[in-house]
Amino acid sequence: MELALLGRTLMKLGEAAIPTEGIGAHGTSEQSVIIVAADVKAHPGTPVKDIAARTGFPQSKVSACVARLREAGAVESEADPADRRRTLIRPSGKVSARVAEVRAADIDPVLAAALDDPDRLDEVKSALRLLAAHLDPGALTRIGT
Template sequence: MNGVELFLLGRVLMKIGEDALPEPPGGAGRYAGSARTVLVVASDVAGHPESAVGEIAERTGLPQSQVSTAVARLKEAGAVVTTTDPADRRRALVSPASTVSDRLAQVRATTIGPALAAALGTDDPARLAAITAALEELARELLPATASLRS
């Protein structure tokens, strides 16, 4: 595998991940590409509690407006809480919520099975189990910072 193949694989995996996410509440349809932004922000907040939006934007490389929108969606879903920065009352600090909302529990409980089967064009349980196991191993090795998002 070369760098281009790995990059293309990453894009395919992102698409499968987006397809695996449950529909947003209210029948608004899929989140489209903004789901990636929300997941990046959620991952950053999990690793850096009590961060200001500007700090999250700096670490992730996302525009501050996109981070603000993602934080609002995560707050609405009950995944994060915001508090006023005691050092600068104009800033809000973002942290993971101490309890898991129904929506966040739904998102975390949703498996990749149907989306993976559709992407592979097969419903062979052995094949799906083998590929799921390989993906889980890659996640354990490459994504240790997101372990708190899976629990």
Template sequence: MTPVQLFLLGRTLMKIGEEALPEPSSPTGAAQRGGTRAALVVLSDVLGHQGTSVSEIAARTGLPQSQVSGAVGRLKETGSFVTAPDPADGRRQLIRTAAEVSERVAEVRTARIDDALSAALGTDDPETLRAVGEALDVLARHLTPEAAGRLRS
């Protein structure tokens, strides 16, 4: 596999993941889409760096600070994050994951990729879906978010 093939595979897998995620809704009940990638990158970063700031997340992830702020706001709105003033600098907020599992987190954790994978593959063939699903399980076991962090070092 070439680096270009791997990059394009990663992009395809991201698209399948985005399609499989349940639509988030705002507090008014209206569906809202957008910023899914940034929110997942920010969530992954905060899981590994509890009590962090927007500027620290931006520095680690390479996302623009405005995109990190927007993602933090959405994740806070869904109950995934809580913030508190930094004792060393009251203007700065420290971000951590919420102690309680929010309704949105529970919904995302139970979502399945079956329909999105079937659509992307263009088949309902159980054998094909099983084989690809097993291959994805192997990749997920070995290529964790921590693996990507080792590349940035």
């Protein structure tokens, strides 16, 4: 239970650090878009149906997330050469301005505000880097999720 709560807290902090100025309203949450983006990164060249199966999201939600990611320049799609009715999604080969902005976002202010002791910011960031090094998005596929 503690791991689930920690994961939710970290996800919400990550969402809070993502710049949102000028992107308009969307029907998909930042969290679902991040999950779909991580899945596409871990499984490039995958159809929406497979992303839906791995994430547990309805296919319509995955399609909406993919549309948002495509609009941001984070993913590209192409017809499956083996079955032209399917569309394959992969990370974009180039970094768009929006993707660069999100990647450059500074989490320090959000993280420091969330800590009960902001003086421990560097220690917490080191712990997060260690977790990220060992629990990449591929960790979910290693446990069959």
